[in-house]
Amino acid sequence: MRIAGVNLAPTAAQIGAADTLYVAIYPLNAQGRRDLGALRLASGYRPQCDPCFHPGLPLPLVYHDHIFAGTLGTETGGSMIWVRSQRHPIAVMYDPAWIGSKAFAPLRTADQLKVAERAGHLLPINKAGTNHYELPQTAVVTIDLQTHSE
Numbered sequence: 001m002r003i004a005g006v007n008l009a010p011t012a013a014q015i016g017a018a019d020t021l022y023v024a025i026y027p028l029n030a031q032g033r034r035d036l037g038a039l040r041l042a043s044g045y046r047p048q049c050d051p052c053f054h055p056g057l058p059l060p061l062v063y064h065d066h067i068f069a070g071t072l073g074t075e076t077g078g079s080m081i082w083v084r085s086q087r088h089p090i091a092v093m094y095d096p097a098w099i100g101s102k103a104f105a106p107l108r109t110a111d112q113l114k115v116a117e118r119a120g121h122l123l124p125i126n127k128a129g130t131n132h133y134e135l136p137q138t139a140v141v142t143i144d145l146q147t148h149s150e
Helices: 012-017 110-119
Strands: 002-007 018-023 064-068 078-093 140-148
Touching: 012 078, 018 110, 064 110
Parallel strands: 018 078
Antiparallel strands: 002 140, 018 064, 078 140
16 A cells, blocks of 8 residues: 555545545554554454554554555456555544454454444544544545455
């Protein structure tokens, strides 16, 4: 995944036209340290960003996974391709008790995310919102994603 651009002042129409990019955060860097190494979760899983210091990303959020909702585009040819899309980031945060469990499995789809919300595997990080588990960001990100065409 490559970030091709970030719009920090999108219109409501631009946000509405963008597919969702959930950022599933591991709440492990509350002090904002930059000398943190790879996570060692009890389940053996390592986050996709382990850590990633993306420009503009607050330090407490550097351990995270990406969950793409919507379409990635259509291409043919049976080879690796780059697909560009506009994404509206929405933050969710794993409950430390869940990620500390040997039964932990990372969320891969928007459907799994909804199940995790109902199961209590996420923290309520948006008390003012209609969905307390999802914190929409005021940005639209242009992403180039490498994928395999079937």
